[in-house]
Amino acid sequence: MNILVCISKSPDTTSKIAFIENNKVFDENGVQYIVNPYDEWYALVRALELKETLGGQVTIITVGTANDDAIMRKALAIGADEAFRIDADAKDAYYTAYQIGHFAKEKGFDLVLTGKETINFNGSQVGGMIAEVLDLPFISLASKLDIVDKTVSVEREIAGGIQVVEASIPIVISCAKGMAEQRIPNMRGIMAARTKPLQIVTPVSVEELTSYVSFVTPASKAAVKIIDASNMDELVRLLHSEAKVI
């Protein structure tokens, strides 16, 4: 099984979200980046489990700058065999997916795994876009993935339920909760990661289709109104006539 896992970074959830240059640019000052949890816990770990039972190779790829080498080392420490970084700012989802699709085209991956979404932009776009660039089927939001011969069996989320589907490799799958359990890299993994190859790829020229023009942070909430625990009629009244939600 030859698996490609798409790795992106996301700010640690406790990071302060602020913007500079007239609210046009995310303020990275003091922001700690982690591997996007969906990519790490679900896509990467499941890929490693599949490799452990079926044999093969797990390759990771990111579209990013030299600042992202640290998250790639982390992913290598968890157990990926090889890493590639397409040396470009991930401008928008199309730009990112096009780069990855172009890279993957002739490489004969059986499986391309992405996370469900990134925490920073929450677009859920890149996986489906890679599939279209590669003209492959795409199964989104998979919570379980098994492979027997060339058949993949997947559980995916649909409106208010779970669907069990089958398809053939090669295929692109986006991974959600349920796929696997988080793995903590051990000392041996961390040492091994230092000598594993992290290769830099020159991006191909392609225009992004969307741009982030500016950002706003939501106005802070008014102070909470405390209602006496013995007066639930009052809470219902407020929800009806003040908040107008019931």
Next chain:
Amino acid sequence: MVLVYITSQNGISKSALEAVSYARKLSKEVTVITCGTASEKELAVLGQYGANSILVNRLINGDDQQQVTRLISDFALSLSAETILFSHDFTGKAIAPRLSVRLKAGLVSGAISLPGEDGTIKVNVFSGKAMAHVKVNTPVKIISLLPNSIPLELNESACSIKEIDGDFGATSITIISVKKPEGAIPLPEAELVVSAGRGMKGPENWAIIENLASALGAATACSRPVADIGWRPHHEHVGQTGVAIRPNLYIAVGISGAIQHLAGVNGSKVIVVVNTDSEAPFFKAADYGVIGDAFDVIPKLTEAVIKFKSSNS
């Protein structure tokens, strides 16, 4: 003109009606495209929200998103659609990105507003901790609309329904089975949500949560540890690693309000927090707070809701 793709296998959802309402604000010419077996009578409701024309392909069922992408792409081109609209739900998330590549049309994923004067559209970023104004750089635009972001608007239009066909390739995905909780309200669409966490002590205590939800007509949700230890089903888990929701009312019972939990619910219009600990961080994000024991407060709240409903009907 605006082309709206909706799923109709399980009836017409509220988010489908929202997408049509949104489309109608962009253009007077709104065509809906769908596949599957929904009856004409079911589809006709789309006309009440502004659709002029409904195209339905009965040959494919919509489960294979590669086929559906080809279907939409063909009609988007032949009808010269300026905008193609999806609901940002499980299907929209799978199809809209494919279509964006196929048509080389920019996608705004998870839109929460109409285009502003400068043409930009708002989306949530950083798990709801900020919003971005996104601009599409291509003439044809694709928008997937976050459920519960814009109000429904009745806009009765003369609406025709036409069956369409075409060859969209063999299906590459086989459906083996579907597990669907009966009668439950799908969480991302729910307007009212009652959610509970570790403060409930054990799964056997959820009856009071379910009773409150049923009195309100609300969906139920939970914090992550509660789903992880198996007290509640996984699809109820909200937050950064679970479902993100933005209901009108979110009632959080026995949930501390960790930042990862808030990330999935801070788009809610009104938040009520019930917690024994007056220092629980959730109170900072709440509109209304009750400091008290859930086992005492929730049955009383349920009673008050029932009383209110019966005097108001």
